[in-house]
Amino acid sequence: MAEEVIKLGKKKQSTLKDEIAKLLPDGGNLDLCLTCGACSSGCPATGIRDMDPRKLLRMASLGMDEELERNPWVWMCSMCQRCIYVCPMKIDIPQLVYNLRSRWPREERPKGILGSCDMALRHDTCSAMGASEEDFQFVVEDVLAEVRDTQPPFKDMEAPIDKMDADYVLNQNSREPVTEPDEMVPLWKILHIVGANWTYASKGWAAENYCMFLADTDAWKHIVEVKAKAVDDLNAKYWLNTE
Amino acid sequence: MRKSLGDWAAEELRFVVKAVVGEENFVDMTPNRSNNYCCGGGGGYLQTPYTEERHKYGEMKLNQILNTGAQYCIAPCHNCHSQIHDLSEHFEAGYHTVHLWTLIALSLGILGENERTYLGPELQEVNIPEWEK
Numbered sequence: 111m112a113e114e115v116i117k118l119g120k121k122k123q124s125t126l127k128d129e130i131a132k133l134l135p136d137g138g139n140l141d142l143c144l145t146c147g148a149c150s151s152g153c154p155a156t157g158i159r160d161m162d163p164r165k166l167l168r169m170a171s172l173g174m175d176e177e178l179e180r181n182p183w184v185w186m187c188s189m190c191q192r193c194i195y196v197c198p199m200k201i202d203i204p205q206l207v208y209n210l211r212s213r214w215p216r217e218e219r220p221k222g223i224l225g226s227c228d229m230a231l232r233h234d235t236c237s238a239m240g241a242s243e244e245d246f247q248f249v250v251e252d253v254l255a256e257v258r259d260t261q262p263p264f265k266d267m268e269a270p271i272d273k274m275d276a277d278y279v280l281n282q283n284s285r286e287p288v289t290e291p292d293e294m295v296p297l298w299k300i301l302h303i304v305g306a307n308w309t310y311a312s313k314g315w316a317a318e319n320y321c322m323f324l325a326d327t328d329a330w331k332h333i334v335e336v337k338a339k340a341v342d343d344l345n346a347k348y349w350l351n352t353e
Numbered sequence: 354m355r356k357s358l359g360d361w362a363a364e365e366l367r368f369v370v371k372a373v374v375g376e377e378n379f380v381d382m383t384p385n386r387s388n389n390y391c392c393g394g395g396g397g398y399l400q401t402p403y404t405e406e407r408h409k410y411g412e413m414k415l416n417q418i419l420n421t422g423a424q425y426c427i428a429p430c431h432n433c434h435s436q437i438h439d440l441s442e443h444f445e446a447g448y449h450t451v452h453l454w455t456l457i458a459l460s461l462g463i464l465g466e467n468e469r470t471y472l473g474p475e476l477q478e479v480n481i482p483e484w485e486k
C-alpha cells in the first residue's frame with residue numbers, strides 16, 4: 111500500500127467532495143468513513159498503482175482534489191461495488207470513481223472505451239462495434255437459415271426482429287453477431303424449446319453500453335433511452351439484457 | 354447479482370447449473386454470491402490500455418477458480434467471459450471458460466458442432482445431437 115506519507119497542502123476549495131455528497135442517499139457523506147479498511151481488503155484493485163479504495167476515499171474526504179485529478183487508477187477499478195457491499199457505512203466509492211472519470215477531458219479518457227462509446231452513438235443499434243440494423247439482420251437471418259437447413263429439430267425455429275407484442279425483447283452483445291455468430295444459436299435453441307415468445311429489436315439491440323464506463327452521462331442516458339424506447343415501441347413485456 | 358438482482362437470482366442460477374452439470378460436478382468458489390470478487394472484465398477494463406493492471410486485478414479471480422479444482426468456469430456475461438478466458442490463457446491456468454447457454458444446450462443434447470468452440474477436448478464428443486451422429 112502507501113509507501114510515502116501523504117502531505118496535506120494548504121486548504122483549498124474542494125468541489126469533488128461537495129459534488130459527491132449530493133449524490134449520496136440519506137444525507138450521507140464521505141466523512142462517515144470509519145477507516146476500517148474493509149473496502150480495501152476485499153478489492154482486487156488494491157495495491158495497483160499504489161492506490162486502494164480507502165485511500166482514494168480518504169484523499170477525497172481530505173479535499174485532495176488536485177492529487178486525484180487524472181489519477182489513472184480510476185480506470186483500474188471496475189466499479190464492481192463490492193466495497194459498498196462490505197462497507198459498514200455503505201459509502202459509494204464507485205460513484206466517486208465515476209465522478210473522477212468524468213473529470214478527465216473526454217478525448218483523454220482511454221481510447222478503447224471512448225471509441226466504443228462514440229461508435230455506439232453513430233447508429234440507433236447502439237452497437238459499440240458499429241454494426242448497423244442491416245448488418246445485424248443479415249447475420250441473424252444467415253445463421254438461422256443454416257441451422258434450419260442442417261439441424262432438423264430446429265427447422266421451424268425463429269429468431270424474430272421487431273416482432274410486436276412479444277413477451278421478451280432480447281439484447282445481444284455485438285461480439286456475437288460480429289465475431290462469433292454461432293454463439294447466438296444455443297440461446298435461440300433454448301428459447302425455442304421452452305416456447306418463449308421473444309424478439310430482437312432492430313434499434314438498440316446491442317447489449318453493451320461503453321458510454322457508462324466512459325462516464326459520459328449524457329451519452330449513457332441517450333443509449334439507455336434508445337434501447338428502452340425500442341422495447342416500448344414493440345409493446346413487449348420484458349427487456350432482457352445479459353450484460 | 355450484487356449490483357442488481359441480489360442473491361435470490363444467484364440461488365436460482367445455482368439450481369440451473371446443478372440441474373445441468375449434476376450436483377456432484379458443481380463447486381462454488383470462495384467467497385461467493387454477493388461476497389464474490391469481480392473478475393476485472395467490467396467497467397470497460399478490457400477496452401483500456403491497462404492490460405498488465407487488468408491481469409493483476411484478475412489474479413484474485415484466477416486463484417479462486419484454481420482453488421476449486423474445477424476444469425470449467427461458467428461466466429455470466431460477455432465481459433466476464435472474455436476476461437476469465439484471457440486469465441486462463443495468460444497465466445496458463447488450463448481451465449475452460451463457458452457461457453451457461455452452452456452447458457444448458459449441451460445437457461439437452463442439442464448443442465451442434467459449430468457451437469462447441471469453448472468446450473475442452475473432454476466435452477467435445479459428449480451428447481452429440483442425434484442428427485449429427
Ligand code: SF4
Nearest residue numbers: 143144146147149197
Ligand atoms: S469500508 Fe467504508 S468505512 Fe471502512 S474504510 Fe472503506 S469506506 Fe471507510
Ligand code: SF4
Nearest residue numbers: 153187188190191193
Ligand atoms: S468498485 Fe472499485 S474500489 Fe470498489 S471493490 Fe470494486 S474495484 Fe475496488
